[in-house]
Amino acid sequence: LEVHVAAGNLLVRPLDFPKQAEPFLDGMIRTQIARLTPWTIDQVVFGFGTAPAAANDRIAVTLIAAPRALIQPLLAFAAEIGAAKIAVVAEDDAGDGAPIQIYKASLRSALGGGRDLGRVLKIGWLSVAAATAVLLIATTFAGGYLDGELDDAQAQMARLRAALRPAIGSAAADGLLAKRKQTSPASVIVLETLSKILPDDTYVLEMHVENDRLQISGMTQDAPALIRLIEQSPQFSRATFYAPTTRTAGEAGERFHIEARINPYFGDRA
Structure with missing residues (x-):
């Protein structure tokens, strides 16, 4: 299902960026969306189109955004008629600009298509339970061995610290301070x-x-x-x-x- 909305009914903001930033526009706009729109990133759907600017080697960006609550009725309608996917596209009122997609989502799970989803989920949970049981049994048998190895390692570390402590004198400390300073x-x-x-x-x-x-x-x-x-x-x-x-x-x-x-x-x- 593809829904076309007039851009005049949405928030449209012209932006200006250096041409070198073109590969990073999505991330740059996403991090600034709360400053560019009245909504946070969790509350908004948005898209943008680009066009080369006339001077200074820059690009012009058209940002179109809308509150996420605006598309909830469209999602409910798409689910009711059994649509597999939905896309919301903003159309330029003047008709001279390319449409800008502001939302796209899949409404039907590929795992559940043509299958008994309940049975698939039940098998998945049984597999997780079996794997957990095997892991607990292995942990029980290996726990005693690992505890003994840990105690030996801690004792060896304590002996090494005791042996190294007298070797660090004032000369070594001065050398460490000089190295840190440089x-x-x-x-x-x-x-x-x-x-x-x-x-x-x-x-x-x-x-x-x-x-x-x-x-x-x-x-x-x-x-x-x-x-x-x-x-x-x-x-x-x-x-x-x-x-x-x-x-x-x-x-x-x-x-x-x-x-x-x-x-x-x-x-x-x-």
Whole structure:
């Protein structure tokens, strides 16, 4: 069953994204759906269509969304007439745009088609019960052996700790501290490096450093170019967007969210 709905009866929002984000549009829109619509991801059905923008190497996206409650009567009707599948498609009112599918679901189980579903489920439950019984019997016989092996392993670990404890003196502790200092990136060094590689039209509003991972967010004129600049720096690698790059009315540039791996050593290795 395919249901066609006029787009004028649904929520339609035009969006704008960099062309490089085209392969990730579904995930980017899904993570931002609560901001783009009045509903959460559990309360909404949606779809989108794309078209190349005229300038700046960007793509125009048309998002069409509706509350999930709106399609419940359609699901009930489809189930009543015995439909195997249902699809809800939004039609452009002007007739010059391609239809956008906002919902699709299978209403009839492939396992139950042409079979006694009750019997299939009963056999499944009996198989699960038999497997559980076999597992319990095996666990009972193996439990005593495993407990003995565990006790032996714990005793051996205790002896090893006792033997190693005197060997770690002040020299070893100093060496560990020096190694940690050289391999742990300092936030002030990370900030100084970013200030050198980011262009003047870029503003970092948030920065988080956790272990060897850096996360920054802010405003810029060309978000994809930041990935290239960060990757070219010897202090960073594996730079990528961890959230969608968006452009909001009233803001001068794009809001970006980038994370990268911090290389374990800064400065001269000599």
